[in-house]
Amino acid sequence: MTSDTTEIALARTLQPQEVASVLTRVAEIRPRVQCLTNTVAQNLTANMLLAFGAIPSMAIHVDEVAAMAEGAGAILINIGTINAESELAIPKLLEVARDHGKPVVFDPVFVELSPLRRHIAGQVLRLPDILVRGNTTEMAALSVDLEAAKGVTRVTTGKVDRIENESASFSVAHGHPLMTRVTGIGCAAGALIAACCAVEANKAVAAAAALTAYGIAGEIAAERCRGPGSFEVELIDAVAAMDAATLAARMGT
Numbered sequence: 101m102t103s104d105t106t107e108i109a110l111a112r113t114l115q116p117q118e119v120a121s122v123l124t125r126v127a128e129i130r131p132r133v134q135c136l137t138n139t140v141a142q143n144l145t146a147n148m149l150l151a152f153g154a155i156p157s158m159a160i161h162v163d164e165v166a167a168m169a170e171g172a173g174a175i176l177i178n179i180g181t182i183n184a185e186s187e188l189a190i191p192k193l194l195e196v197a198r199d200h201g202k203p204v205v206f207d208p209v210f211v212e213l214s215p216l217r218r219h220i221a222g223q224v225l226r227l228p229d230i231l232v233r234g235n236t237t238e239m240a241a242l243s244v245d246l247e248a249a250k251g252v253t254r255v256t257t258g259k260v261d262r263i264e265n266e267s268a269s270f271s272v273a274h275g276h277p278l279m280t281r282v283t284g285i286g287c288a289a290g291a292l293i294a295a296c297c298a299v300e301a302n303k304a305v306a307a308a309a310a311l312t313a314y315g316i317a318g319e320i321a322a323e324r325c326r327g328p329g330s331f332e333v334e335l336i337d338a339v340a341a342m343d344a345a346t347l348a349a350r351m352g353t
């Protein structure tokens with residue numbers, strides 16, 4: 101059996117009550133997620149965090165991101181529209197994460213397309229225990245760096261999401277193809293994962309809970325929408341309405 105087969109064979113899905121437990125803690129604690137993210141996805145990301153019960157802060161100034169991150173429950177770093185200033189803000193966020201033990205979610209948008217993005221990803225992956233969320237192309241491009249990264253949790257999204265670290269492996273088979281027809285839906289997924297990491301120390305469980313709820317919300321939104329435009333609106337509504345009863349009904353237990 102290859103190691104790939106072993107990982108897939110051992111991957112489990114969360115139970116509805118495990119997902120609900122994480123969502124309940126997000127709703128009670130209302131963690132703030134400090135998001136250094138791309139200009140395309142900023143608005144959707146902030147609205148999705150609010151729908152999820154978390155608090156978005158989208159500060160980007162190099163001289164204030166550290167202060168903004170110090171009181172946050174988790175940090176999101178997304179390089180989708182990286183520029184000269186946001187490149188300098190990243191080390192400030194990594195320093196806060198290291199000094200204050202904050203969970204960090206890294207989204208290596210388009211890392212396969214530019215040497216600058218590869219370089220930045222290499223720097224970010226030096227932070228121990230980081231969670232990396234990317235699509236299959238991005239995660240494949242980083243495979244060597246991810247193998248070397250200490251304590252990393254790898255989250256590969258797609259038709260089936262795969263979540264793995266040294267102690268756990270989960271798969272999430274929820275979602276809808278319309279989730280690929282609105283830009284920033286993956287970026288917003290990273291923010292929801294960060295919110296869950298703020299309330300759940302097991303990062304693999306946190307990611308699986310966020311993606312299960314998000315995927316089910318995507319299925320519900322697809323039933324209600326008329327196309328990609330209304331899908332985005334319905335997805336925000338479905339995330340906001342997600343509860344234990346919906347999870348149990350949609351997860352088939």
Ligand SMILES: Nc1ncnc2c1ncn2[C@@H]1O[C@H](COP(=O)(O)OP(=O)(O)OP(=O)(O)O)[C@@H](O)[C@H]1O
Pocket residue numbers: 209234235236257258259260261274275276277279280282283284285286287288289311314315
């Ligand atoms: N074919 C599919 N069927 C069902 N769900 C999907 C499918 N493709 C992606 N998803 C879901 O869509 C969400 C975003 O994942 P995706 O891999 O498309 O992100 P992405 O490529 O980084 O998106 P973006 O960069 O536009 O934000 C995840 O929750 C994933 O489960």
Ligand SMILES: Cc1ncsc1CCO
Pocket residue numbers: 138140141179180181209283284287
């Ligand atoms: C389209 C696009 N370009 C840079 S970031 C982004 C959002 C999806 O990742």
Ligand SMILES: [Mg+2]
Pocket residue numbers: 209210234235286287
């Ligand atoms: Mg992406």
